[in-house]
Structures are given as C-alpha cells and as structure tokens.
Amino acid sequence: MNNSPEGQTRCGFIAILGAPNAGKSTLVNRMVGAKISIVTHKVQTTRARIRAITVFQQSQLIFVDTPGIFTPRRRLDRAMVDAAWGGAADADAIVLMVDAPLFVEALTERPSARARVSREDTLKIIAGLEKSRRKAILALNKIDALPREALLGLVETLKDENRFSETFLISAEKGDGVEDLKTHLAGLTPAGPWLYAEDQLADLPLRMLASEITREKLMVRVHQELPYVTTVETDSWTEKKDGSVRIEQVIYVERDSQKSILLGKGGRTIKDIGKHARIEMQKSFDRRVHLFLFVKVRGKWLDDPQRYVEMGLDFPSS
Ligand SMILES: Nc1nc2c(ncn2[C@@H]2O[C@H](COP(=O)(O)OP(=O)(O)OP(=O)(O)O)[C@@H](O)[C@H]2O)c(=O)[nH]1
Ligand SMILES: [Mg+2]
Incomplete structure (x- = not known):
C-alpha cells in the first residue's frame, strides 16, 4: 500500500x-501531538x-519510543533493555535523550544516588553506541528546570x-526546541513512500493502548507499595450497539x-484506578467506555513467556 501524496x-x-x-x-x-505512550514520574x-x-x-x-536502558537484573529488565537496543538497530536516526538537570547534579560533589545512576546509564548507552558505531543526536532535556x-x-x-x-537543548514537556529537533529529523x-496512512498516530493495537492506560494509573497510584510486580492485559473488547465499548482487563x-x-x-484503590483509566480511555477512544478490572494472583508471572508476548516483548532465555 502506498499512502504517499x-x-x-x-x-x-x-x-x-x-x-x-x-x-x-x-x-x-509531543512530536505527534497526542498521548500515545504513557508517562509517569517513576523510572x-x-x-x-x-x-x-x-x-x-x-x-x-x-x-520508536523505547524502554529506558539501565543495568538489567530481572528477566523483565533484560527484555526491556533488549527491546530498546532492538529499536535502535533498525532506525534511520537515533536520538539520545538525557535528563540534563540530573546529569548536572551527577557532576557535583555530592550527587544523589538517582543522579549517579542516571549518568552511569547514559554513559553506558554512549558506550553501546560507540560499539555499534552509530552516531546519535543528543537531546538534553528538561532545560526548563536548569539555569x-x-x-x-x-x-x-x-x-x-x-x-x-x-x-539540541529541549524541554519535551514545555516544547522548547522540539520544533527545531523535528525539522532536523x-x-x-x-x-x-510513507508506510502508514497520513492520519495514523500510532502502531499499537487499541487493546494494548487500553492496557497501557490502566498501567499508567496503577503506577501512579500504588507504585510505592507495588514496585514493578504488576502487568495489565486486555482480555476482552466488546463494541456495543450504542457506540460504547466494554473493556475487561x-x-x-x-x-x-x-x-x-x-x-x-472496600475496593477503593482499584475503583479509583479504574475511574481514572476509564476517563482517559474515553478521551483517547472518543467514546463511552465501560471498564471492568480483575486482579489475578499469578506467582512468577515475571517468568511466564505468555505475559511477555502480551507486552510485545521477546522472552529472554535467562
Ligand atoms: N521539568 C521537566 N520534566 C519533564 C520534561 N520531560 C519529561 N519530564 C518529566 O519526566 C518524567 C519522566 O517522563 P517520561 O516521558 O515518562 O520518561 P521516559 O524517558 O519515557 O521514562 P521510561 O519510560 O521510564 O524510560 C515525567 O514526570 C515527565 O513529566 C521536561 O522537559 N521538563
Ligand atoms: Mg517512557
């Protein structure tokens, strides 16, 4: 199919x-002017x-938005880091984004552990680029928070x-420098020829987008207590005659x-997560959503290949 004008x-x-x-x-x-990829204050x-x-x-x-690259410990970490490097391998251009305020902090005498780790991760990516002989465009981000x-x-x-x-010096959040970067890219x-229709914003099934929306609300709400032990899957998506959709996750x-x-x-936390997720889904899908959330205990889901398939990740052998 050729979508090009x-x-x-x-x-x-x-x-x-x-x-x-x-x-x-x-x-x-910001580049596409829509919320495609979830964002939280958490790593x-x-x-x-x-x-x-x-x-x-x-x-x-x-x-191609990728998971952050860091030192992997668990199997899921490895799958995420592999996915990130895989995204770079096929790309026509690579943008390396750096949290500028954190990097600057890392260069001071007493940086926080967070700043140190972030800088080390960044240096590791630079070393990885070197090894694969790829050049990247450097985007120093969050300049709104730095003198x-x-x-x-x-x-x-x-x-x-x-x-x-x-x-490029940019603020992805406020927009400074983003237009220049886009023009350059x-x-x-x-x-x-174009590979997608002119108005297509994402290459991500709606069911997956729905799962991601719930995961974002979940991360924001219970992250302190449940660090990285959850995953969300959309089990069913039923279109109703009245134009609404019933989503079970x-x-x-x-x-x-x-x-x-x-x-x-009294189920208050999950209700709250469901409410925020539903509101965002209605906005994203532009229609009424009936959302049903179920919680399942599955010991070792982190070692279950099927869960990785659902997340769109390759299952690392160890
Ligand atoms: N002040 C400031 N904050 C920003 C800017 N860009 C992103 N943030 C914030 O930084 C945090 C992380 O943003 P994300 O876009 O989720 O970062 P990410 O690199 O995709 O993170 P991972 O997916 O975990 O690798 C969020 O709280 C954002 O609001 C910026 O330009 N300025
Ligand atoms: Mg991200």
Missing part, C-alpha cells in the same frame, strides 16, 4: 534512547517499543563524546498480599 516523499524510523525517566515518552507524545514506565507516527512537511516520521550557565557547562562536557552528530529521513500480581494492596479498603 504526489511528489517526493520521505519516511524514516527515529529511535529515542535514554536512561529511564529521561523524558522519552513525553517527547514522542521504567515504558516496557515495550511503541511507535508513534506523524507527518511533517513531506516526511513521515515514525518515532542556562549549568546547561552550557553540560554541553561542553558532553561535546568531547564523539558520538553525537548534533546537540525530517531532513534526515530517506526518500521513500486483568491485572496480574505475584502474591495475595499484593492483591489486597491493589484492591484497597
């Missing part, structure tokens, strides 16, 4: 890499490769890294105690 068109894949919480999903959403929000698509001038830009002098110092520090073809895409946890936390007193 008349004339010379361009089309390319742009992978967004970076340490967890750098702002990758925020940038991807390790994005789990799989998510494609968000936009047309800019004559170029179709296919952004200009500090920023210029950081640019100086990172300039010596010979891996960057270009450096559009110029890098190779000539060729299962939230997997590993233990009974986690289930109790998720349900909350």
Whole structure:
C-alpha cells in the first residue's frame, strides 16, 4: 500500500534512547501531538517499543519510543533493555535523550544516588553506541528546570563524546526546541513512500493502548507499595450497539498480599484506578467506555513467556 501524496516523499524510523525517566515518552507524545505512550514520574514506565507516527512537511516520521536502558537484573529488565537496543538497530536516526538537570547534579560533589545512576546509564548507552558505531543526536532535556550557565557547562562536557552528530537543548514537556529537533529529523529521513496512512498516530493495537492506560494509573497510584510486580492485559473488547465499548482487563500480581494492596479498603484503590483509566480511555477512544478490572494472583508471572508476548516483548532465555 502506498499512502504517499504526489511528489517526493520521505519516511524514516527515529529511535529515542535514554536512561529511564529521561523524558522519552513525553517527547514522542509531543512530536505527534497526542498521548500515545504513557508517562509517569517513576523510572521504567515504558516496557515495550511503541511507535508513534506523524507527518511533517513531506516526511513521515515514525518515532520508536523505547524502554529506558539501565543495568538489567530481572528477566523483565533484560527484555526491556533488549527491546530498546532492538529499536535502535533498525532506525534511520537515533536520538539520545538525557535528563540534563540530573546529569548536572551527577557532576557535583555530592550527587544523589538517582543522579549517579542516571549518568552511569547514559554513559553506558554512549558506550553501546560507540560499539555499534552509530552516531546519535543528543537531546538534553528538561532545560526548563536548569539555569542556562549549568546547561552550557553540560554541553561542553558532553561535546568531547564523539558520538553525537548534533546537540539540541529541549524541554519535551514545555516544547522548547522540539520544533527545531523535528525539522532536523525530517531532513534526515530517506526518500521513500510513507508506510502508514497520513492520519495514523500510532502502531499499537487499541487493546494494548487500553492496557497501557490502566498501567499508567496503577503506577501512579500504588507504585510505592507495588514496585514493578504488576502487568495489565486486555482480555476482552466488546463494541456495543450504542457506540460504547466494554473493556475487561486483568491485572496480574505475584502474591495475595499484593492483591489486597491493589484492591484497597472496600475496593477503593482499584475503583479509583479504574475511574481514572476509564476517563482517559474515553478521551483517547472518543467514546463511552465501560471498564471492568480483575486482579489475578499469578506467582512468577515475571517468568511466564505468555505475559511477555502480551507486552510485545521477546522472552529472554535467562
Ligand atoms: N521539568 C521537566 N520534566 C519533564 C520534561 N520531560 C519529561 N519530564 C518529566 O519526566 C518524567 C519522566 O517522563 P517520561 O516521558 O515518562 O520518561 P521516559 O524517558 O519515557 O521514562 P521510561 O519510560 O521510564 O524510560 C515525567 O514526570 C515527565 O513529566 C521536561 O522537559 N521538563
Ligand atoms: Mg517512557
């Protein structure tokens, strides 16, 4: 299928890499002007490769949002990090995003553990790029939260890294610098037909998008108590005659105690998560949603290959 208009068109894949919480999903959403990828203040929000698509001038830009790259410990971590590097391997361009305020903090005398880890993760990605001989575009993000002098110092520090073809100072959240970056990326895409329809915003089944929306609300609500032990799957999606949709989802946890936390007193926590998820789904899908959430205890879901398939991840052998 060729979706391209008349004339010379361009089309390319742009992978967004970076340490967890750098702002990758925020940038991807802003680039396409819609919320495709979930965003939280927590690290390790994005789990799989998510494609968000936009047309800019004559170029179709296919952004590949990836999970943050960090030192993997569990099997799920490994699957996420593999997915991130996999996204980069096939891309026409790579953007390395850095949380600039955290990086600057890491260079001070007494950085927080968070800042140190984030910088180490970033340096590891730079080393990985070097190994695969790929150049990246450096995007120093969150400049809205950093004084200009500090920023210029950081640019100086990172300039010596010979891996960057270009450096952009941006605020994915506020929008500063994003248009310049987009223009640059559009110029890098190779000539060729568009791969998606002009108005397509994402390459992600609606069921998966629905699962992600619930996972976002869940992460925000119970993350303190349930760090990374849940996954959400959409079990059924039924279109009703009145135009509404009935969505049933299962939230997997590993233990009974986690289930109790998720349900909350009198089911209040899960109800709250469901309400926020439903409101966002109605906005995203532009129709009424009846959402039903079920919690299932499944010990070791983190070692169950089927759960990875549902998340869109490859199952690492160890
Ligand atoms: N101040 C500021 N905050 C930002 C900016 N961009 C993103 N954030 C915040 O940073 C946090 C992480 O954003 P995400 O977009 O989820 O980051 P990510 O890199 O996709 O994170 P993972 O998926 O966990 O790897 C959120 O709280 C965002 O609101 C920015 O330009 N300025
Ligand atoms: Mg993300």
